[in-house]
Amino acid sequence: MSPITATTTQVPVGEIHCQQNPYSRELQTTCIECSEKPDKKGFYQVKLHDTVLFPEGGGQPFDTGFIDDIQVYNVQRKKLEHIHYTKQPVPVGKQVLVKLDWERRWDHMQQHSGQHLLTAVLEQAPYSVDTGSWNLGATKCFIELQTGEAKKQRMPTPEELVIVEIRVNQLILDAVPVIVHTESFDESSKPESLPDDYVGGGTIRRVEIQNLDLNPCCGTHVAHTGHLQSIKLLHTEKARGGNTRLFFLVGQRVTDTLGTSLNVSRQLNNLLSVPQEAFVENVARLQQARSANQKTVKRLMGELAGYVAAEIGRRINKEDTDVVMLYREDADMEFLQTIQLAIRDQNILLGGGGGDGASNSNKVVVLAAGEKHLGGPMMIAASNDGALQQVAKTVTAALDIKGGGKGRWQGKAKNWKGIDELQKQLDQLKINA
């Protein structure tokens, strides 16, 4: 099942149209190979003679676009070949028009050239900290600075990073030319940073930010730093091995992110009815009030539990009642525990709840909490273990519940659908322990 091929060769990675003309948005070319059948994920692999779509590499994500009207979802490099991934086959030998999703590419160019510039400024005195790797994320980028065990370089202080940001923005204002140098390479002149499978001869590209930085790179870059618009440094984060990630945004992402922040600010302004400057103070005050309220609720729930326990005690002391169940949809585990403690403190199951001890020797209390469809915790307390196990058996038969325990039974129900039926059964139940 060999793929269908035409006799034209492919322009190798290093010399493809998008690398030589990064501002080019479309290209007439020929399809030279296409897989007969889609792969397991449903993609055809299409080789074109040349392309305006950049294959993922050097930290820069792949481009998307179209071959005529067929959507290209991904472009990858295999050695020096470039492969387009489509969901429809492209006829081999056909003259095609490749069109680039320019907005996505332009964003990648801004982030990538911006990374080179930021890295260059940090590499120089007085900072002298190297970038080990970088990441172009969907919303944020970061460079990983070599502050870890391997190189132990010093991380610039937050104050220094403010100056770095000003310096990079000044270089953006200066519209410094970005020049790409090319040379053909063999194994002896291959730069270390090139991927291992980058073999078979070809072109090495070195990207220069004029008089500032020169680095091997296969990516697509802006013509001059003025096209970066602006840079904003964000937060830092510790990485593995003690390196430090410095997050940043370049170009349109700065404006977009400010737009998102303003939107959040507007919503908070509506919710809090205070201007942005007062958000922090206002939220801090709300949190204080909330924690005071929580303390009050806890105290009141404790008091309520005392009354509920006393009520349970009153009910259980009736001659004909062996089991009392209390179920509250709005309660939780903590509330059940508080009631259970109150039952213990009031000696309800030991006959201290107003009746005489003998009459309470076979008494059981069942406590349950949680919304009907969500289920929740259950606790069973009894004056003896035989009584406890008898009720637990009735409970597990009636409900979708798992639990266990001696002395005190505890479980968790998936829902309380059977709780009404259980109530009826428990009302009738006679403890025979």
Ligand SMILES: [Zn+2]
């Ligand atoms: Zn690069």
